[in-house]
Amino acid sequence: xTTISEVSTSSAAPSLSPEVARRLKRRYAAERRFQVYxxxxxxxxxxxxxxxxxxxxxxxxxxxxxxxxxxxxxxxxDKFPTDPAELTAxxxxxxxxxxxxxxxxxxxxxxxxxSDAVLMHKLLSPNAEVAVRDAVVDDPSLIGSTLSxxxxxxxxxxxxxxxTIDRNLPEEQRTVNDKQLTYIDRLDADGRLRKQFAFxxxxxxxxxxxxxxxxxxxxxxxxxxxxxxxxxxxxxxxAAAVYLEEFAPRNRWTDIIEVNIxxxxxxxxxxxxxLGLAVFINFVELPRSAPLVGGLVLTLxxxxxxxxxxxxxxxxxxxxxxxxxxxxxxxxxxxxFHHVLPLAAPGILTSIxxxxxxxxxxxxxxxxxxxxxxxxxxxATPMDPATALPVQIYMWSxxxxxxxxxxxxxGIMVLLGFLIFMNALAVFLRKKFERRW
Amino acid sequence: xxxxxxxxxxxxxxxPNTAVPSTVAKMRGRDVCVFYGEKQALFDVNIDIMxxxxxxxxxxxxxxxxxxLRCLNRMNDVVDICRVTGAITLDGGDIYDRSVDVVHLRxxxxxxxxxPNPFPKSIYENIAYGPxxxxxxxxxxxxxxxxxxxLIKAGLWKEVKDRLDQPGTGLSGGQQxxxxxxxxxxxxxxxxLMDEPCSALDPIATATVEDLIHELRENYxxxxxxxSMQQAARVSQKTAFFHLGNLVEYGETEQIFTNPKDExxxxxxxxxxx
Numbered sequence: 001x002t003t004i005s006e007v008s009t010s011s012a013a014p015s016l017s018p019e020v021a022r023r024l025k026r027r028y029a030a031e032r033r034f035q036v037y038x039x040x041x042x043x044x045x046x047x048x049x050x051x052x053x054x055x056x057x058x059x060x061x062x063x064x065x066x067x068x069x070x071x072x073x074x075x076x077x078d079k080f081p082t083d084p085a086e087l088t089a090x091x092x093x094x095x096x097x098x099x100x101x102x103x104x105x106x107x108x109x110x111x112x113x114x115s116d117a118v119l120m121h122k123l124l125s126p127n128a129e130v131a132v133r134d135a136v137v138d139d140p141s142l143i144g145s146t147l148s149x150x151x152x153x154x155x156x157x158x159x160x161x162x163x164t165i166d167r168n169l170p171e172e173q174r175t176v177n178d179k180q181l182t183y184i185d186r187l188d189a190d191g192r193l194r195k196q197f198a199f200x201x202x203x204x205x206x207x208x209x210x211x212x213x214x215x216x217x218x219x220x221x222x223x224x225x226x227x228x229x230x231x232x233x234x235x236x237x238x239a240a241a242v243y244l245e246e247f248a249p250r251n252r253w254t255d256i257i258e259v260n261i262x263x264x265x266x267x268x269x270x271x272x273x274x275l276g277l278a279v280f281i282n283f284v285e286l287p288r289s290a291p292l293v294g295g296l297v298l299t300l301x302x303x304x305x306x307x308x309x310x311x312x313x314x315x316x317x318x319x320x321x322x323x324x325x326x327x328x329x330x331x332x333x334x335x336x337f338h339h340v341l342p343l344a345a346p347g348i349l350t351s352i353x354x355x356x357x358x359x360x361x362x363x364x365x366x367x368x369x370x371x372x373x374x375x376x377x378x379x380a381t382p383m384d385p386a387t388a389l390p391v392q393i394y395m396w397s398x399x400x401x402x403x404x405x406x407x408x409x410x411g412i413m414v415l416l417g418f419l420i421f422m423n424a425l426a427v428f429l430r431k432k433f434e435r436r437w
Numbered sequence: 438x439x440x441x442x443x444x445x446x447x448x449x450x451x452x453p454n455t456a457v458p459s460t461v462a463k464m465r466g467r468d469v470c471v472f473y474g475e476k477q478a479l480f481d482v483n484i485d486i487m488x489x490x491x492x493x494x495x496x497x498x499x500x501x502x503x504x505x506l507r508c509l510n511r512m513n514d515v516v517d518i519c520r521v522t523g524a525i526t527l528d529g530g531d532i533y534d535r536s537v538d539v540v541h542l543r544x545x546x547x548x549x550x551x552x553p554n555p556f557p558k559s560i561y562e563n564i565a566y567g568p569x570x571x572x573x574x575x576x577x578x579x580x581x582x583x584x585x586x587x588l589i590k591a592g593l594w595k596e597v598k599d600r601l602d603q604p605g606t607g608l609s610g611g612q613q614x615x616x617x618x619x620x621x622x623x624x625x626x627x628x629x630l631m632d633e634p635c636s637a638l639d640p641i642a643t644a645t646v647e648d649l650i651h652e653l654r655e656n657y658x659x660x661x662x663x664x665s666m667q668q669a670a671r672v673s674q675k676t677a678f679f680h681l682g683n684l685v686e687y688g689e690t691e692q693i694f695t696n697p698k699d700e701x702x703x704x705x706x707x708x709x710x711x
Contacts, residue, residue: 250517320554324617326512328567328624329544338566339556 056416060409066198066211067158068150069124069187071104073132077144087140089133097129101151108192109183119180123187125152127212150194155211155403160184161195164402201410206374206387206395210403213396215411217375221291221386222360228295228382229302229359234352236299237306244307245314246336265304272301273368281369288370289385297369298359305355313347314340346433353426357419363390389415463488463628463658464509464546468523471504471513478504481523482684484677486628491650491659493673493690495666497705500679502662506630509660510546511539527628544571547621551633553613555605555620560597563605563616564588567624583623590656591619592649611642618649622657629653631661635668647672666706670694678702 016024079096081087102121111117128151135149136142156176159165161184171178187193204214248254276297280286286293317340325335341348366372366388372395379386387395393411396404462485471479479501486492486509494502504513511532513519525532532542544567555563564584567573574580584601588594593615597608605616614634621629631650635643650659650672663669669676670690677687678701686693686702697703 318554320550320552321556322515323512323548323550324554324556324620325566326515327510327543327548327550328620329540329542329547330566330570331540334570338570343557 056409056412058409059406060411060413062162062164063201063403063406063410064198065162065195066200067153067161067193067195069105069128069153069157070148070150070192070194071101071108071128073100073104073147073149075100075136075143075145075147080143084140087137087143089137092133092137095133097133101129101132108190109186116179119177120183123154123157123180123183125154125211126209127207128152130212150196152200152211153193155209155401156180157184157193158211159402161193164406201407205376205378206392207376210399210401210407213404213407215389215392215414217378218387218389218392218411219414220378221294221371221375222389224291224379224382224386225295225298225388226356226360228292229299229356230352232295232299233302233306233355237303237352237355238310238348240303241307241310241314242336242341245311246332246340261304261307265308268364269301269362270364270368272297273365275300276365277368287383287385289373289375289387290383291371291379291386291388292382293369294366294371294388295382297365298362301362301365302355302359305358306351309351309354310344310348313344313351316347317343346430350426350430353422353429357422357426360422361390361415361419363388363394366391367394389418461488462486463528464660465526466505466508466523467525469505469508469525470522471501471508472520472522473516474518478682479508480682484684484687486658486660487675488658489654489656490674491654491661491672492675492677493669494660494662494677494679495664495669495705496679496685498664501682502677502679503632505679505684506632506660506662509628509630510543510548512543512548514539544624545626546628546630547624547626548630549614549617549621549632549634552637553610553617555608555613555616557604557606559602560605560608560616561601563620564623567620571624573625587619587623590622590653591615592645592652593619609642611638611645614638614642614646615649618646618653622653626657628658628660631659633662633664636664643668666694678705680705 079100081091081095085091101124102117105120105124106117109120111120131151132147132149135147153161156165157180160167160176160181165174165176167174167176167181176184184193200212201214202219203216204212205217207213244254244258276293280293280296281288321339321343322335325339326332330338371387372391373385373387374395375385375387389411393408393415396408396411464486466482466484466486469479469482470477482501482505484505494506496502507513508521508525509532513521521533527542527545530537532546556566558566561584564587565580568580568583574583585594585598588597593612596612597616605613608616614637618629618634635646638646647668650661653659661669661672673690675688676690676693678685678693678697678699680701686697686699688698693702694706697706
């Protein structure tokens with residue numbers, strides 16, 4: 001009588017013929033080769049990602065700091081209007097601020113010749129007076145006293161302080177000459193120079209000078225546009241998807257609509273910009289450069305994505321849920337709104353966030369509707385001129401000053417930050433809600 | 438003997454019900470044909486479903502028994518290409534008449550599906566949803582009572598009364614199916630359709646559900662589609678055998694299983710095909 005172990009050992013370990021062994025070896029080799037291909041593809045991708053991030057961060061980080069100069073500004077009472085009613089932001093605009101702060105830097109550095117004075121004035125940002133003016137508007141009682149205040153240094157001074165302009169270069173190759181270097185050193189030795197976090201980058205609007213330009217206006221413009229996209233694309237997209245997926249009859253017309261929606265998702269975004277230009281600006285005569293128009297164009301661009309993703313989310317809800325609701329006498333509408341939509345909500349939410357992220361990063365259509373604009377003041381409503389984050393980055397990238405190169409990269413970092421945040425939010429929401437049945 | 442003549446016997450008139458004179462036909466099908474697009478799935482089905490009885494529909498896969506079941510509460514309406522001709526009546530009224538509200542019909546003819554499909558909500562909400570959308574209750578207390586009685590009728594109350602707020606999807610398969618039965622019972626239907634209710638359950642859960650069907654029969658008319666002939670024999674009073682879209686034979690369960698009149702029925706119940 002044979003035991004089980006005897007049977008199994010006698011039949012185990014069959015000897016392979018050399019033919020079979022060779023073929024087996026080739027099969028394993030092919031599998032290993034394929035894995036190496038895949039792995040190297042991933043490594044190349046990762047390497048480029050790392051290169052991109054390091055170059056952007058390296059170029060952009062300096063823009064998050066700015067250099068300021070401490071000045072003692074004499075606010076002589078006779079230069080200000082005497083009527084207290086005129087001590088407002090508007091009334092104070094015409095005061096000779098430039099003269100005042102130029103005098104204070106002359107008093108600090110004591111020029112020997114008239115040409116020296118001009119060089120000293122150039123150490124200050126042309127927008128340095130804004131800080132002084134704001135301080136006086138906030139507190140008019142300062143008039144008549146001497147105000148000690150940190151004002152923006154010129155972009156060149158900033159570059160010297162950060163080392164982006166090499167002070168050891170021959171003088172004719174620098175935008176800062178030797179005399180100005182000695183002034184900078186004297187100010188530094190006096191403790192009148194400091195680097196600080198560049199709030200200007202986040203608060204300022206457009207400017208011809210890198211040190212006083214920022215993404216403030218662009219962020220508000222983008223925010224307005226995101227709100228408009230959210231308010232329009234979410235209801236329209238979800239309604240269209242629910243109708244097409246749940247109610248529409250399956251016939252030639254719905255097939256055509258479906259194919260066209262899929263095609264629209266692949267249309268180059270600049271085409272949507274042209275459409276917006278033709279319809280919203282030329283026909284409806286909405287204002288140019290307005291976030292309202294930008295939002296409408298981005299909504300058109302985002303809708304196909306939202307509709308397709310929402311339909312996929314609805315399709316993923318098991319039909320048994322629909323049947324269960326219908327089977328106890330829910331109407332079709334009730335079965336969809338009470339059961340199907342809540343289950344599809346995480347998918348829909350994800351699709352909306354991905355759509356918003358796509359819209360946030362879009363530049364081309366906005367160029368067509370005039371959002372490539374130099375806007376200095378915050379837009380108060382979506383009808384006021386504004387620009388958008390990616391458009392601001394695009395505009396900066398075309399400017400030659402060193403400071404703008406840094407600001408371009410800093411803007412990209414902020415934009416990427418928003419996009420990463422939104423995508424992470426989408427992933428988080430999906431993970432949190434998806435496993436419900 | 439049988440309450441119904443089938444089409445190939447050439448008559449659509451129903452002879453007086455001699456088998457069980459005390460009961461009346463709850464639902465009737467007359468010359469029911471179902472088409473999916475060009476394809477015909479059911480051919481002239483004539484059947485009387487008796488009140489407070491369990492009627493089992495048996496037959497090989499694709500024979501049209503589920504299709505017919507879904508005609509009884511118009512679940513086939515959901516399918517675009519599906520077309521139904523002939524007449525199906527509930528208490529004498531044509532359910533395919535234009536004046537019939539399909540939502541109201543499905544409240545009267547409830548359904549339990551093959552795979553347990555509780556809503557991904559709490560056990561309480563699963564039961565309460567139906568009464569709520571039909572406006573059956575005026576107060577929370579009434580609703581609580583419906584939930585309790587429905588769960589008691591489905592034999593689930595003892596197991597879940599302490600965790601009504603927990604998700605229905607967390608129950609075992611058999612419990613989920615009984616929850617679905619409780620959900621169907623909660624809207625106070627007159628007929629309950631069951632589409633292979635035990636095919637996804639283990640033998641023990643199946644036995645529980647079969648016992649439940651026995652008890653429910655006292656108050657409801659039940660139509661059950663099943664692949665298991667033993668189950669049909671155990672739970673039903675009447676059995677209908679479908680084959681290739683035809684209702685081949687319909688009669689007392691005992692007669693169908695012991696003394697089938699049609700060769701095809703004989704072949705199916707003895708396991709020669711299907």
